Amino acid sequence: MTRLTGKVALVTGASRGIGAAIARRLAAEGAAVVVNYHRSPEAAEQVVAAITGCGGQAVAVQADVSRLDQATELVKAAQKQFGRLDILVNNAGTTRDNVIMMMKEEDWDIVLATNLKSAWNCAKVASRIMLKQNGGRIINITSVAGIAGNAGQSNYAAAKAGMIGLTKSLAKELGPRGITVNAVAPGFVPTDLTQSLIEQMKETILEHTPLRRLGMPEDVAAVVAFLASDEAGFITGQVIAVDGGMVL
Numbered sequence: 001m002t003r004l005t006g007k008v009a010l011v012t013g014a015s016r017g018i019g020a021a022i023a024r025r026l027a028a029e030g031a032a033v034v035v036n037y038h039r040s041p042e043a044a045e046q047v048v049a050a051i052t053g054c055g056g057q058a059v060a061v062q063a064d065v066s067r068l069d070q071a072t073e074l075v076k077a078a079q080k081q082f083g084r085l086d087i088l089v090n091n092a093g094t095t096r097d098n099v100i101m102m103m104k105e106e107d108w109d110i111v112l113a114t115n116l117k118s119a120w121n122c123a124k125v126a127s128r129i130m131l132k133q134n135g136g137r138i139i140n141i142t143s144v145a146g147i148a149g150n151a152g153q154s155n156y157a158a159a160k161a162g163m164i165g166l167t168k169s170l171a172k173e174l175g176p177r178g179i180t181v182n183a184v185a186p187g188f189v190p191t192d193l194t195q196s197l198i199e200q201m202k203e204t205i206l207e208h209t210p211l212r213r214l215g216m217p218e219d220v221a222a223v224v225a226f227l228a229s230d231e232a233g234f235i236t237g238q239v240i241a242v243d244g245g246m247v248l
Contacts, residue, residue: 007086011036027051034058059081091139140167
């Protein structure tokens with residue numbers, strides 16, 4: 001699989017879960033990958049080791065992408081390390097679930113900053129490089145919660161819905177210069193963010209999923225790899241649900 005040979009990709013929040021799977025898949029497709037992390041250097045280095053161990057190119061770079069200054073330095077580091085930037089995957093995210101009456105203002109602010117503002121920050125800086133290169137791929141990892149909403153996740157669902165609006169707006173804004181912008185909306189995928197869900201809730205999710213199974217990080221990574229490739233060159237402004245049909 002070498003659809004991305006010669007390309008450079010930056011994946012935010014790539015030390016574990018979906019982000020790590022995306023980083024590994026893009027590297028397997030031939031891309032040099034910048035593995036961004038915030039607080040998990042050991043996990044990020046494990047992702048890098050897995051990539052380089054298979055003959056790929058990767059480097060781990062720490063940054064809190066919810067801050068524009070750090071997002072700026074991250075993108076600059078990616079360009080300095082590999083000379084260009086072709087693919088940006090905005091995957092960084094967090095949850096702080098609660099019903100609105102009990103949710104703290106801090107929980108709203110942190111989730112909006114980590115999930116939504118980070119995507120704006122990174123796209124703002126990366127798009128400058130891509131514009132000079134006359135092309136690029138921006139892929140935002142949203143959620144089916146951003147499409148259908150979810151009780152107890154007003155902050156998370158709002159942030160993910162915001163990413164969809166950001167995706168469509170940037171697709172129109174950057175398309176004339178050859179930059180595609182798309183979003184991938186995973187359904188329930190077991191990761192560190194979802195491990196607190198009780199077993200009964202998982203069973204309910206399976207009942208409402210036509211394919212009757214939970215998603216895997218690799219399911220999401222496969223779609224991201226396609227959107228990052230030349231094969232998806234005429235696709236932009238789209239939201240692709242990778243959810244086993246859960247939001248049908």
